[in-house]
């Protein structure tokens with residue numbers, strides 16, 4: 001093959017590109033995928049796995065086998081440095097990989113530094129998603145012996161879904177339930193339409209989940225949550241969902257970035273200073289119109305990236321990425337209930353869950369071999 005394409009990370013966009021490796025190979029381009037995980041967990045169904053409505057295999061994308069069965073090369077590793085001058089990627093293992101074109105779809109990280117030490121085993125960041133599997137196992141274990149004290153730090157959609165599904169887990173298999181606080185900083189579901197916020201708030205109240213607003217979590221020591229106003233609470237399990245940002249890889253590599261450290265890309269999803277680098281999903285700063293960090297955009301970017309990665313290598317014209325209009329958001333509230341909203345329209349209940357389940361399982365079907 002005359003060109004070498006390296007896909008870094010097997011997030012939503014690259015997972016869809018992996019399915020099309022044979023088409024890329026036909027253009028004389030070899031494909032290497034570098035990912036720390038042989039299986040990629042799909043975030044849309046992560047909270048459902050925590051609540052027990054999905055088995056881990058139902059949200060697991062078998063990245064390695066999808067790549068290798070399509071004559072691609074899979075490297076189980078993590079990129080720790082990019083030398084754009086030499087077109088060289090350095091991996092955590094110390095190995096180096098060269099590229100003609102490289103594309104980054106490496107997602108995001110939780111912004112709060114998770115504490116280390118003996119109690120860290122009961123503190124779970126919501127990314128990576130496989131943490132939610134360990135969290136479920138731990139909650140089921142604790143709930144057998146008594147009520148579990150749980151704190152969820154973060155009052156956005158992820159915090160909401162985690163709280164509702166952790167509650168669900170505490171009440172399963174003879175569990176003794178929980179007492180739960182959701183620390184939402186200034187405002188619960190800030191940025192969501194009023195109606196969706198009210199529905200979610202009622203769902204939390206119905207489960208006895210206390211929403212703490214108006215003071216941010218300042219520190220977590222051991223399993224103690226300390227707020228800015230110095231009030232503290234002792235917990236058995238703590239979830240960290242306070243917001244996300246791109247990994248520090250781009251900043252550390254001296255690549256152009258946006259204010260949050262995401263790879264700065266133009267309307268072609270192409271790095272503004274290095275035309276042979278591309279990016280998609282949560283890890284980019286799309287300078288035309290900064291995007292929300294939702295999987296919806298990572299999926300919408302896939303066809304444009306598929307075209308541009310090949311066109312870039314072949315000296316053909318690139319296509320613009322257009323983010324598209326409003327998108328539908330659906331939250332899993334456990335117990336086969338959910339909330340769906342798009343713009344100002346919002347509703348909850350079993351139908352909302354069925355819509356979310358339909359969309360998520362339809363996405364996952366693409367990867368079932």
Ligand SMILES: Cc1cc2nc3c(=O)[nH]c(=O)nc-3n(C[C@H](O)[C@H](O)[C@H](O)COP(=O)(O)OP(=O)(O)OC[C@H]3O[C@@H](n4cnc5c(N)ncnc54)[C@H](O)[C@@H]3O)c2cc1C
Pocket residue numbers: 008009010011012013014034035036037040043044045046047077078079080105106107108126127128158161247249280281282283293294295296297298330
């Ligand atoms: C609990 C939860 C629920 C969510 N639910 C929804 C939802 O229902 N709908 C929605 O639209 N959005 C949802 N989101 C947001 C969504 O998860 C993100 O927007 C989405 O995951 C971004 O996808 P991505 O393709 O950018 O990367 P990801 O899917 O996050 O994948 C990135 C991959 O890159 C790997 N990686 C990281 N660093 C490196 C490196 N240096 N080298 C190689 N590989 C690396 C990671 O390990 C990971 O496997 C949810 C988020 C959370 C936390």
